[in-house]
Amino acid sequence: MADHNDPNAVNSIFSDIDHSPADLYDLFGFPSSDTSGGEKVVIALTFASVPDANVLDSDLLYRILIAAHPRVKWPSQKEFTLDALAGYFDAVKSKYLGELKTAEIRVTIDPAQRATVKFIGFPCGSFSTVVEIGKALTIQTPDGHSIQTFIGGRDDAFFNDLTGFFRSINYAPQFYHVPHTMTEARELPIPKTLLELEGNDLFNYDPNNPLLGRGVKKDLPPGPWTWKGDKFKKDANGNFRFVYSGEDAQAGKNVNAIILEIPLAFITSSSTANRVVNTWGESWVRKAAHKVEAIPDHPVWLEHPWALLDAIHLDEELQKYKLVDTDGQPFADAALSEREDNRQLGANNFWLGPHFVRRLAHLGWGFGPSISALGLATSFDHDNSQVSIHRTYSSVVEAFPRVRKTLFQGLRMPDDSWNPRGLDIPLRRPFEIFIPNVCAIDMDTTGTWPYGRRLEDQVATRFLAMFLDMEATFNGRKYHIELLNDQSLWDHAPIVPKTPPNPLRNDVPFLDHFPYLAEPHRQ
Amino acid sequence: MSQPTDYQIELERTAKDICELKARVRAQPGDPEPVTKLAYRLYHRASLTASFPDYQAAEAAIDADIQHFGPKEDLCLLKATVDSHFHRVSAARRDLGMAPALCTRPEGRAMLADLDLQEGRYENVRTSYESLIRENRTWDNLARLAHFKGRTGDVEEADRLYVEAEDELTAKEMRSYAWVELQRGVLRLARGRHEEALAHYARAEAAYTGHWLTDEHVAEGLAAQERFDEAVKLYESVIERAPKPELKQTLGELLVFIGRQDRAESWFEQALAGYLESAERGDVHYYHHLTDFYADIRENGPEALKWARMDLELRENHATLAALAWALFRDGQLDAAQDAVNRALSSGVCDSTLFSQAAIIERETGRISDSVRHLQMAEEVNPHFRGFHVHR
Numbered sequence: 001m002a003d004h005n006d007p008n009a010v011n012s013i014f015s016d017i018d019h020s021p022a023d024l025y026d027l028f029g030f031p032s033s034d035t036s037g038g039e040k041v042v043i044a045l046t047f048a049s050v051p052d053a054n055v056l057d058s059d060l061l062y063r064i065l066i067a068a069h070p071r072v073k074w075p076s077q078k079e080f081t082l083d084a085l086a087g088y089f090d091a092v093k094s095k096y097l098g099e100l101k102t103a104e105i106r107v108t109i110d111p112a113q114r115a116t117v118k119f120i121g122f123p124c125g126s127f128s129t130v131v132e133i134g135k136a137l138t139i140q141t142p143d144g145h146s147i148q149t150f151i152g153g154r155d156d157a158f159f160n161d162l163t164g165f166f167r168s169i170n171y172a173p174q175f176y177h178v179p180h181t182m183t184e185a186r187e188l189p190i191p192k193t194l195l196e197l198e199g200n201d202l203f204n205y206d207p208n209n210p211l212l213g214r215g216v217k218k219d220l221p222p223g224p225w226t227w228k229g230d231k232f233k234k235d236a237n238g239n240f241r242f243v244y245s246g247e248d249a250q251a252g253k254n255v256n257a258i259i260l261e262i263p264l265a266f267i268t269s270s271s272t273a274n275r276v277v278n279t280w281g282e283s284w285v286r287k288a289a290h291k292v293e294a295i296p297d298h299p300v301w302l303e304h305p306w307a308l309l310d311a312i313h314l315d316e317e318l319q320k321y322k323l324v325d326t327d328g329q330p331f332a333d334a335a336l337s338e339r340e341d342n343r344q345l346g347a348n349n350f351w352l353g354p355h356f357v358r359r360l361a362h363l364g365w366g367f368g369p370s371i372s373a374l375g376l377a378t379s380f381d382h383d384n385s386q387v388s389i390h391r392t393y394s395s396v397v398e399a400f401p402r403v404r405k406t407l408f409q410g411l412r413m414p415d416d417s418w419n420p421r422g423l424d425i426p427l428r429r430p431f432e433i434f435i436p437n438v439c440a441i442d443m444d445t446t447g448t449w450p451y452g453r454r455l456e457d458q459v460a461t462r463f464l465a466m467f468l469d470m471e472a473t474f475n476g477r478k479y480h481i482e483l484l485n486d487q488s489l490w491d492h493a494p495i496v497p498k499t500p501p502n503p504l505r506n507d508v509p510f511l512d513h514f515p516y517l518a519e520p521h522r523q
Numbered sequence: 524m525s526q527p528t529d530y531q532i533e534l535e536r537t538a539k540d541i542c543e544l545k546a547r548v549r550a551q552p553g554d555p556e557p558v559t560k561l562a563y564r565l566y567h568r569a570s571l572t573a574s575f576p577d578y579q580a581a582e583a584a585i586d587a588d589i590q591h592f593g594p595k596e597d598l599c600l601l602k603a604t605v606d607s608h609f610h611r612v613s614a615a616r617r618d619l620g621m622a623p624a625l626c627t628r629p630e631g632r633a634m635l636a637d638l639d640l641q642e643g644r645y646e647n648v649r650t651s652y653e654s655l656i657r658e659n660r661t662w663d664n665l666a667r668l669a670h671f672k673g674r675t676g677d678v679e680e681a682d683r684l685y686v687e688a689e690d691e692l693t694a695k696e697m698r699s700y701a702w703v704e705l706q707r708g709v710l711r712l713a714r715g716r717h718e719e720a721l722a723h724y725a726r727a728e729a730a731y732t733g734h735w736l737t738d739e740h741v742a743e744g745l746a747a748q749e750r751f752d753e754a755v756k757l758y759e760s761v762i763e764r765a766p767k768p769e770l771k772q773t774l775g776e777l778l779v780f781i782g783r784q785d786r787a788e789s790w791f792e793q794a795l796a797g798y799l800e801s802a803e804r805g806d807v808h809y810y811h812h813l814t815d816f817y818a819d820i821r822e823n824g825p826e827a828l829k830w831a832r833m834d835l836e837l838r839e840n841h842a843t844l845a846a847l848a849w850a851l852f853r854d855g856q857l858d859a860a861q862d863a864v865n866r867a868l869s870s871g872v873c874d875s876t877l878f879s880q881a882a883i884i885e886r887e888t889g890r891i892s893d894s895v896r897h898l899q900m901a902e903e904v905n906p907h908f909r910g911f912h913v914h915r
Contacts (some may be wrong), residue, residue: 020695059693059694059695177554177555177556177559179559179595179596179597179600181596181597181600181625181628181629181630181631182596182624182628183628217554217556219555219592285693285694285695286693286694287689287690287692287693287694288689288692288693288694288696288697288699288700288730289689289690289692289700290694291694291697291700291730292697292700292726292729292730322691322693
């Protein structure tokens with residue numbers, strides 16, 4: 001879910017914290033189907049529409065960072081060991097701290113609601129321009145490229161049963177009044193699960209209070225907030241109760257967005273070699289001290305459509321802001337950072353590599369047994385547990401054997417449409433998807449997740465598919481990342497409601513042309 | 524028509540929030556969320572206006588909520604905050620104790636350290652603040668430690684910490700930024716660096732316009748610079764917006780300082796009436812002011828001593844000990860005054876007023892060398908300590 005409602009310091013899930021324009025929601029990235037004049041990549045960063053859709057906050061600075069490089073294959077002779085994984089994390093670290101040159105697009109808004117867009121560190125150099133909010137327009141670059149740009153309000157392109165996800169991880173602030181101070185009362189120490197647990201009264205669906213967690217919150221009863229049961233809940237017909245409903249929690253909601261369609265040749269001078277465009281977003285908020293100074297934008301930026309920035313020290317600008325949020329991969333927060341402020345590291349999340357292994361093992365003990373109970377095969381080794389278990393790890397060495405397969409298995413795609421030219425592109429593996437926390441857009445694919453992220457991708461359900469054993473078969477076909485989106489699977493499963501976990505499509509259709517995200521809703 | 528100030532905008536927004544939340548509470552009386560939010564917003568309004576009825580409204584809401592929903596942590600923390608603000612230290616500790624886990628949380632630990640500060644347990648205060656900062660360098664804890672360092676004489680470190688606190692604050696927290704700027708100004712004013720203090724106050728005003736609290740500080744700065752007419756005018760304007768008795772006393776003292784006793788007395792009478800009205804209600808937070816008032820304005824030793832002892836019973840710290848010493852001095856109990864001021868000095872607090880009062884008491888008790896030394900120390904801390912200043 002990228003950052004939707006993630007309760008870091010800018011989050012809106014806690015009653016004592018207001019919505020913030022620094023709350024990044026999603027980062028989409030995919031190759032454009034429009035190849036006239038050369039390949040282009042579409043990147044869309046979405047965030048809370050505060051103060052309003054099409055009205056942006058002039059104290060915020062948004063960055064979209066971009067680094068193109070060749071596709072790297074995991075050496076086939078490499079063993080799937082903890083040492084090999086540690087070696088990978090080290091290699092990523094060296095790459096991001098050393099050789100990789102990152103370009104960026106920086107957006108600030110002035111009080112008159114004009115956006116200054118700065119392109120920094122691209123092969124042609126750096127330049128900036130000023131654009132209007134809420135309009136699709138073209139920016140001409142010094143080296144003759146055209147960049148399609150839209151900054152303003154759109155429909156929230158994310159479609160997801162957010163409440164279901166929070167129910168699956170027993171996330172109390174979605175259902176209960178939890179003061180921000182009570183950090184121990186967030187993910188409660190109850191097994192994570194896809195199927196309701198017998199006696200899990202805190203989180204099981206209550207037909208007498210169907211809106212609980214969907215806007216309605218109750219008073220959190222006194223602890224201990226644990227679960228003492230030993231089985232999944234079943235109804236009189238022997239059906240499990242799904243924690244998901246398939247309903248779209250984001251239907252009818254707006255975001256503000258920065259959407260760009262950029263020629264690949266503008267991003268890299270070696271577009272034949274650098275086939276993967278890594279991108280991630282950041283939000284920064286102006287420091288109080290610099291608001292007092294009220295330094296006006298450099299006049300050259302306002303007076304010229306674009307101007308070279310060679311003489312201007314851009315880092316000085318960034319020093320006036322404070323990093324608040326980052327966004328690369330959907331579910332990176334759930335998988336890695338547990339939505340903590342101090343883990344908003346963006347691409348630099350290689351520091352969290354060991355934590356990733358432990359966290360994935362923790363999630364696996366919840367989701368793995370749920371998957372098994374449905375008669376599906378899981379990639380997580382849970383010793384054939386008959387029910388989800390709440391288990392945490394302090395040791396990576398102890399956790400690793402449990403998640404070896406989950407981490408290293410290639411995530412099979414449902415068909416070949418993702419690889420239109422039939423190139424030798426390896427299946428992506430979870431460890432390389434989440435570390436670094438970037439959206440890695442493979443320009444030789446359609447950019448569907450995990451080869452980027454297309455608007456129509458149901459990434460929340462694809463994230464759950466990581467816990468499926470991709471070597472197993474269903475109806476004669478090997479498992480794939482879309483399996484849990486297959487209605488026929490749920491029709492035959494002993495579960496109610498018989499629905500894929502999350503909605504299959506957005507509440508409003510996407511556009512077939514730039515800026516692709518639908519018009520904002522009237523509110 | 525002039526633009527509304529930041530203070531007016533915030534006050535208006537708070538009033539609107541309160542109205543909306545009251546409507547939500549009426550619609551969903553069993554939902555703790557709007558109820559808790561309402562209590563917080565009421566407290567927020569009170570902290571903006573410093574109006575006693577606003578505080579009363581906030582306290583009534585908090586108490587009713589705790590009675591209805593039980594001792595929720597956020598409500599107990601808020602109740603402790605109000606009690607601490609009004610010097611009800613034991614009550615604040617009881618509030619925290621109602622939700623025992625609160626004392627283990629950063630917010631609860633910071634509050635406990637604040638209470639330790641009121642009770643003069645300075646070593647505890649320092650280690651608690653430092654430990655909280657090691658865990659998470661939040662602006663408020665940095666400011667807490669800065670205040671402590673400033674009190675104990677490490678002005679450079681205090682200012683460094685205030686600067687660090689400011690660096691943590693964003694454009695969405697301009698009132699807090701302005702508050703930190705005021706503290707940086709106070710730090711300088713207490714060292715006689717009037718120009719620099721006023722520069723910080725001006726920055727506070729630029730950051731968050733129209734707050735009476737900033738103007739109150741500016742008025743003191745102007746008086747310290749002997750710009751008396753401007754200072755008097757500004758104090759009058761501040762009192763119009765925030766008619767607090769201690770501000771009325773300050774204006775009276777300023778008028779006496781510039782030889783306008785004729786205008787001072789009515790302010791003193793109003794101040795005293797406000798203090799006594801508060802004390803009659805059972806409130807304790809003006810005990811310190813009553814001590815000061817009777818010792819310095821009325822030079823009434825026995826009455827000053829009465830209030831000083833009552834305050835000391837609640838909070839024994841360098842300020843209440845110094846106030847007791849000064850009251851004893853006014854009452855002619857020189858040896859007891861000497862004993863009390865020695866205890867205040869042993870706290871390690873570095874304050875020109877404390878040093879100068881100690882020097883006077885020592886002179887009267889025949890400790891001439893100590894008296895000279897403390898007078899020198901007062902001058903070292905603030906070369907202008909004989910000028911107009913407010914006891915903060």
